[in-house]
Structure formats: C-alpha cells, structure tokens
Amino acid sequence: MYKCVLCKSELFNNYDEMICDNCKVNIASYLRLELIDRGNYKIYVLFFYEGDIKKLIRCFKFHEGTYLAKVFSIYLSRAIREEGIPCETISYIPMHSKKKAIRGFDQAELLARQSAIIMNVNFSKILIRKKRTKSLYNLDKEARKIELRDAFILVNKTDNLLIIEINR
Numbered sequence: 361m362y363k364c365v366l367c368k369s370e371l372f373n374n375y376d377e378m379i380c381d382n383c384k385v386n387i388a389s390y391l392r393l394e395l396i397d398r399g400n401y402k403i404y405v406l407f408f409y410e411g412d413i414k415k416l417i418r419c420f421k422f423h424e425g426t427y428l429a430k431v432f433s434i435y436l437s438r439a440i441r442e443e444g445i446p447c448e449t450i451s452y453i454p455m456h457s458k459k460k461a462i463r464g465f466d467q468a469e470l471l472a473r474q475s476a477i478i479m480n481v482n483f484s485k486i487l488i489r490k491k492r493t494k495s496l497y498n499l500d501k502e503a504r505k506i507e508l509r510d511a512f513i514l515v516n517k518t519d520n521l522l523i524i525e526i527n528r
C-alpha cells in the first residue's frame with residue numbers, strides 16, 4: 361500500500377508524486393513564486409519555508425526522503441515553465457564533499473538532476489565547494505561576500521543557467 365508522505369492516508373493513484381490530493385492543495389498554498397532581480401542574475405523563490413514544506417525539506421535530508429526530489433522537481437519545472445524563465449542548463453550549490461560522504465547524497469544535486477530530466481534540459485556540475493560556509497540567511501551583503509570568499513571553484517560556464525539551492 362502506498363501512503364501519502366505527509367498525512368499517511370492511502371494513495372489510490374498518483375504513486376509517482378507520493379502526496380495525496382488534499383496535501384497537494386495544502387502544499388500549493390505555500391508556493392511563494394517570488395522573483396528577485398539582482399541585475400546580472402535573478403533569484404527565484406519557489407516555496408515559503410514553513411508548514412508541510414518545512415516537513416518535506418527535513419525529510420529530504422534523510423535517505424528515505426530521497427524520492428522527494430521527484431515531488432519537488434514537479435513543482436519546480438511547472439513554475440519555470442509557467443513563469444517563462446529561460447533555462448538551458450540546471451546545476452546546484454553543492455554541499456561539502458565530507459558532508460556528502462556522511463549523508464550519502466546531496467539533496468540539491470538530486471533535485472537538479474531530476475528537474476533536468478523532467479524539463480529535458482542539460483544537467484551540469486558547475487561548482488565545487490572548497491569549504492563549508494555558515495548559513496547565509498541572516499548575514500548582510502558584505503558578510504555574505506566574506507563568508508563565500510574562496511568557498512567554491514567554478515568548473516564550468518554556461519548561459520541561461522538555473523542553480524538550485526535548498527534552504528537547509
């Protein structure tokens with residue numbers, strides 16, 4: 361028997377999405393779809409980090425939650441298509457290799473790979489992380505710059521690139 365990952369009710373169809381119709385309606389209420397224009401790049405925020413979305417993202421950090429790449433990629437690709445965001449290649453902000461070795465996978469990478477498959481665009485690894493960084497959420501622009509200095513090596517360059525990051 362397949363169960364909804366959120367409310368545990370039985371799923372009769374849509375096994376792929378792993379979420380029941382009621383919870384899907386609920387999740388849609390957390391869609392944020394905010395576009396922040398930073399000049400030479402744009403930030404697109406898909407969801408508010410709260411409620412069931414927070415729950416799903418927490419699940420996503422554990423192995424049994426890796427199938428959630430499929431769930432999130434559906435929302436991501438739909439938003440990209442509907443907003444007409446140009447996207448030829450998808451990449452991700454990698455976690456540190458030591459962290460990945462402990463966890464066994466990088467959830468942003470899984471989401472980027474899965475999204476590239478369903479959007480039928482290229483997947484490319486463009487960054488390698490050299491050091492671990494603090495959460496940037498509460499830092500101002502200058503502090504972020506300092507924190508991110510020498511954090512990554514750029515290994516690839518491409519146009520109309522979509523980089524996925526998961527708030528963790």
Ligand SMILES: [Zn+2]
Pocket residue numbers: 364365366367368369379380381382383384
């Ligand atoms: Zn449900």
